[in-house]
Amino acid sequence: MAKPNILGMKTMSEEKILTVDFTQKDAYSEILPRSPIITSYHTKWEGLRLDIHQQPAHETPEHITQQHVISISLKPTVVKAERVFDGRFQDENIVKGDVAIIPAHTHHISRWQSDADFLILSLEPAFFTRMAIEAGNLENVEIKPRFAAPDPLIQQIGLVLKSELEADSQESRVYIESLTTTLCIHLLKHYCVTSETNLYYPKDKGLSHWKLRQAISYIQENLDKDLTLLDISKEVGMSMYHFSRQFKQSTGSAPHQYIMNCRIERAKKLLTRTNTTIDQICEQVGFQSQSHFTNVFRKLIGITPRAYREQVKI
Template sequence: MKEFKTLEPVNFIREKEAGYKRIFRRLPLVSSVSVGWDDLCIAYDQYPPGELPKILVKQHCIGIFTDIPSAVQAERKIDGRLVQEQNVQGDFVIVPANTSHQVVWNKLGGALSIAIDPTFFAQTIYEIVNPDRIELLPQFATSDPLIYQIGLALKSVLVKHGTTSRLYAETLINTLIVHLLEKNSVLCRNSSEYVGGKLPQYKLRQVIDYIYAHIDRDLSLKELGTVVQMSPHYFSQLFKETTGITPHQYVIRCRIERAKDLLQQGKVSIAEIAEQVGFVDQSHLHRYFKRLVGITPKTFLQQFQK
């Protein structure tokens, strides 16, 4: 492997796609920036055979190989350790923040890249462990079914409905962080771990009222957690314990209920209703409405008008 001059440290939180361009000399095919997900740093791209210069990134970086038609031979160096590896679909790589990374590979492949700020990582896990005693470990290419599924799901929402799927994306990122905490970290659990807790009813009411008051917006876990003064991960955990479903699933159901009310009123078109309740377009509403109600919005409207 050739030795390159180390690039100036990259800070994806500040630089966003400009940081990506400094490394790869192009913009990614799609990213969290292009779909308007504030505070998230996610990109999907296709990578022809090539080499990555030696870099340091201010964030924890996770690469998930989502589209590898055939095995890719690679030489990867993380923090000075060189490994000859074979990358296949479903593999992932971890490069902790401020750790040197360099790689050369021989075939085209598609991958999802995620940069997680160490502060956000700590905020997500602080109710589980003392974040000051956590060290995220480097990981050369290896497989993990859950991480692969998270990568596929994130790629899908980026490409299809990114502009209204931030809450779902944040849920996936939180799941990824907790999984990395369990599988790829050196940690010492403390006494502040919460098991089996539920949201007090008044806090649950606050969140539900907030959701309905802002149903047309692309709500985030951070935003909903702030309503009840909780971290995104802890809020998400307690919300699911309390309601039996994730915040994202609950918001979708609220949108469908509001859509049903508007359909019954018969004052605006289905396309306008979709926009008013926070879906991308009429087809996006159609898909979730049929999944949850069992019929399409049009059929629902026709039945109500009889």
């Protein structure tokens, strides 16, 4: 491949640069040969889309995206590749877990020489900017492009989000929102430049007693509903970022963990004190499927709901 004519592509003056918008269902059709095998498009996650790909050897046309894009390799073997960011070229030997970051509106070309399995996270710039402002009152934050290299935290976040998507559980929305927030803060700390000398992260002191009572009451009153982190944080008049951090400081548990524990505790009471069927209890404590309810109950209590009921009524 001749490096002066990078990746054999036409120059910007010879060919119009494609613009890709991941709010569109078929966003990948112009740059990849195959559609994603799994996508979160229909789940409408707040600020984030996840797509899982299995693609043959391919060279993308030069393009820009309207979202920040994070690519995580899932292929267990090395994939030889080449990438261009705004005219900067680099060879890549991509291994499982390697992460590439393509900021919104960055001119990008990628070519890989063999089959590739990868996960794409596309993050809405407006959502990211909101997280940046909430984290440190910074509006002029810019994500830096990053060629493929390891980042264990981003890899883990991607894999957990993939598992949640595959589980297809409505109860995981708070967890997904928490993971998205963590991803944003990690990007802010490690992959951003700003006019400020340092990002400011205020020391957490936990929620006030009043806000903590308000949050817990709201959670308890809505356990049967599709609770979201955004709903709870709005109830107490806080941003998702600050609420999540301070709630954990106050309770020792992240909001999604606390909600799950509350659901299981309520289920235990219903199993012990009523003759309500397990399927009905599942609905009353906010689980969308009995199998997920059983799995979470077993994970936290050590036995199934049915076995627990039999045990406590002996």
